Every structure is written in C-alpha cells, then in structure tokens.
Amino acid sequence: MLQQNDNCVFCRICNGKEQSEILYKDDEYVVFPDIKPAAKHHYLIVTREHIQNAKQLTTEHRHVVEKLIEIAKQVLTEEGADLSDVRFGFHWPPFNSIQHLHLHAISPASSLGFVSRLIFRPNSWWFVSPEYVTSRL
Template sequence: MGLSVSIVLIVLALIMTQKKENCVFCRICNEEEQSEILYKDDEYVVFPDIKPAARHHYLIVTRKHIRNAKQLTVEHKSLVEKLVQIAKQVLNENGADLSDVRFGFHWPPFNSIQHLHLHAICPASSMSFVSRLIFRPDSWWFVSPEYVMSRL
C-alpha cells in the first residue's frame, strides 16, 4: 500500500474515533467554544458554518451527541423533521430566500466532524464550483434529508 493511501487511512481512522469530549460541536452547544449562536433550545443549536458556501450557511446541530446520519434509526424520524424545520425558521429569520436553498448531511466516511449536523445553504445558486461539488445533493458524500428519511 502506498504511503499516501496509508496516510489517508490513518486520518480517516482518527476522524472515525473522535470522542464526544473532543467534539467541537458539543463544546459549542455547551458554550465552551466561541461561536455566534443563531438559535438554541434544549435539544438543538444553530450557528454559521466557519467556511460558508453561500451568504447563509448554517449548521443545525443536535445537543445530544449522535455521530452521524448513518447512526439514525426509525425512532429519529421526528428529529430529522425538526432539524429541517429549525433550518427553515433560522433561514427565514435571517432574510434568506427559501426557494433557493440546499439542505443536507455529510455521509460517512465523508464527514470531518463526528457529530450529526444539517447544512442549510442559501442561496444555493450562488455557491462556487467547488462548493457545488462538496455539497452536491445525493452524492456519495452529501445527502438530502429526504434520502436520510428514506433509509430510516
């Protein structure tokens, strides 16, 4: 196996073993890490993505540490619906046009943060070529809430 392949496998292994106590999203939810909080309640927190793909690029995060969308079960159907509902609410409150929005989850192993989060990106039409690739709907690495729901 080549050195570059070995390095990629090691990095993926480190990402996959990320522990809750080391999770930056858990720290943001617990206000131990600095971030602009756009919404919060007992179960969810919303904050801007640190590398926005569009003017409005928000992450809707569960306070409960769930590793990723593949961990969801049929019992989580209402959770996915609530993530989308909150995303629409925050986008609307911040003046976004909901007719040009992209929602999605990174699909393992293509996620760098091991904490469930929904991306809400608007206007989707303003994304760069690279962002359109990264956040390409229903690809191997980024999936829509509808796709996640269909797997529950």
C-alpha cells in the same frame, strides 16, 4: 440526560465551551454559522445529543430529521434568506469531517461556487438530502 462528548467541537459549542455565534438554541438543538460558508447563509443545525452522523439514525430519530429541517427553515427566514433557493443536506460517512450529526442549510444555493457545488452536490456519495436520510430509517 443527553449524551455528549467533551472531545467534540460541536458538543463544546452547544455547551458554550467553544466560541461561536449562536443563531438559535433550545434544549435539544443549536444553530450556528459554518466556519467556511459556501453562500451568504450557510448554517449548521446540530443536535445537542452527540449522535455521530446520519448513518447512526434509526426509525426513532425520524422526528429529529424533521425538527432539523423545521429549525433550519425558521433560522433561514429570520436571517433573510430566500427559501426558494436553498440546499439542505448531511455529509455521508466516511465523507464527514466532524463526527457529530449536523444539517447544512445553505442559501442562496444558486450562488455556490464550483468547488462548493461539488462538496454540497445533492445525493452524491458524500452529501445526501434529508429525504434520503429519512428513506433509510
């Protein structure tokens, strides 16, 4: 059985207890739009299991990171996004506002405004690529 946290907004979205437009769901993952989108396509791919953040991942979670990317690409394609102009990443603690693992999928990345380019700057102290996360497992 998946561990979940009733106090977590993402767990509540996954369980249908909190309103959000669900773009994808299966037994382990859910995708919904970011409430403050930085681009036309800005989606959060979350695990149904309550994993606090990317720092909590271990070698056993390698498949989770791979699946998050796979689902992100699928949803972006279905929504008409340009996969050649995309940014994927995780906020890196302590610079994360939601304590639930989620991958940001943003397209077109070239349309990010000044502040969004800072917030979602690849491989900064606060926003890291899936490759960086995988390299730490």
